[in-house]
Amino acid sequence: MPGPPRLGAVDDTVKDAGRRADEAAGWVQSNWENWLGAGLRIVLIVVIALVLRAVVRRTITRLVARMNRPGEEGDGAGGGLGSLLINAERRRQRSEAIGSVLRSVASFLILGTAALTVLSVFSINLGPLLASAGVAGVAIGFGARNLVTDVLTGMFILLEDQYGVGDRVDAGEAVGTVLEIGLRVTKLRGDDGEIWYVRNGEIKRVGNLSQGWATAAVDVQVRSDEDLDAVRRVITDAGRAMAGVAPWDEKLWGPVEVLGLDAVTMESMTVRVSVRTMPGEAPPAARELRWRVKRSLDAAGIRIVDDAGLSLEKGVPRQG
Numbered sequence: 001m002p003g004p005p006r007l008g009a010v011d012d013t014v015k016d017a018g019r020r021a022d023e024a025a026g027w028v029q030s031n032w033e034n035w036l037g038a039g040l041r042i043v044l045i046v047v048i049a050l051v052l053r054a055v056v057r058r059t060i061t062r063l064v065a066r067m068n069r070p071g072e073e074g075d076g077a078g079g080g081l082g083s084l085l086i087n088a089e090r091r092r093q094r095s096e097a098i099g100s101v102l103r104s105v106a107s108f109l110i111l112g113t114a115a116l117t118v119l120s121v122f123s124i125n126l127g128p129l130l131a132s133a134g135v136a137g138v139a140i141g142f143g144a145r146n147l148v149t150d151v152l153t154g155m156f157i158l159l160e161d162q163y164g165v166g167d168r169v170d171a172g173e174a175v176g177t178v179l180e181i182g183l184r185v186t187k188l189r190g191d192d193g194e195i196w197y198v199r200n201g202e203i204k205r206v207g208n209l210s211q212g213w214a215t216a217a218v219d220v221q222v223r224s225d226e227d228l229d230a231v232r233r234v235i236t237d238a239g240r241a242m243a244g245v246a247p248w249d250e251k252l253w254g255p256v257e258v259l260g261l262d263a264v265t266m267e268s269m270t271v272r273v274s275v276r277t278m279p280g281e282a283p284p285a286a287r288e289l290r291w292r293v294k295r296s297l298d299a300a301g302i303r304i305v306d307d308a309g310l311s312l313e314k315g316v317p318r319q320g
Contacts, residue, residue, distance in 0.1 A: 041121050049114035056106045064099035097158045097181065147184065149201035154183035157200060163208045168280055170207035173198045213253055214282035218273045218289050219262060226269070226302050232258045235273055238296040242289060251281045256289065268305045 156162075158181065163169045167178045169188070174196035176188035186203070188196040222231055239256020242248050254276035262272040273293070277285045297304055 038121050042118055045114055045117050045121070049110055053107055053110045056110065057103050060099055060102045060106065064095045101155060101158065101183070146199075146201060150184045150199050153200040153203065154181070154186075157181065157186075157203075162206055163211065167208055167210040169209060171198050171203050172205055173202055210279040212279065214277050214279050216275050216277050216282040216286040216289060218286050218293065220271045220273055220293055220297075221268050221305050222271065222297070223303055223305055224265065224267055224269050228261075228269070228271075230300065231271060231297070231302060234296045234300045234302060235271065235293055238292040239273070239275065239289065242292050248285070248288065251278045251285060253277060 163178055163181070165178050165181065168176070169178055171186065171188065174188050174190060176190040176194075176196055178186065179189050179195070180187040183200070185197045185199055188198060190196055220231070220235065235258050236256065243252045243255065252275055256273060256275045259272040259274055261269055263270040273289065275285060275289065294304060
């Protein structure tokens, strides 16, 4: 049977415990200032990052709101209320998309920099981490180069306002009305109702059929012996009457102009008529203008002929 512990052994144990407690207390006392300083630096970094992020996002929001304000001149492009509404809507969509991208990029940069700074406070060597991230970034960028191309192209499409939601565009790969513009793909609705998803990086050229203004051109073919001054007067009056009634008072962005003779033959004369219209309204405006010009010429006794030299009123060859 073991005997009771000796008194000397107990004293050694107590002294050892006391020594360890003194060492721990000394270590805490010597390092608490470092801990406190590191904690304060971390708190300061986080606060500065959050405040800077809020300021940057607020600044971007103000810039977006300023982009939404209509300009004093040039917004209408020669049009009326319709052009102002279209330009305001295009400006709003474009500025909101750009603002969303800028806010996301700013948040990523600021918070990412703050996270790296916090890691450096803990004396973590960022060299291997950054090197690994750089290698991974190169590998991902090489493997996803098409995605990077799509995203960069989408950003330039938004920044340059090449087209917007509601525009009718010819993107090479497809033709249709823009439903949505993303950083990677553009969604179009075709003439038959189909939806096309076109990668932004695949768009080498784009024709915007809805930006600015459109031109409706009409060729009026009359007999070669008709009075040109009378023809001009009748067409001008028909265009003026068309521009004075709804909805053409907003869809026409200029007066109906008789440009002159486009062709002259022994049997007929072709008079070219043109009018500037709201984007996308050229075909219906041309049809309406033909209708009104035909009725006005009939009322004035001026006969229209076709390419075969036939009078459209009587359907028989004209006499020389």
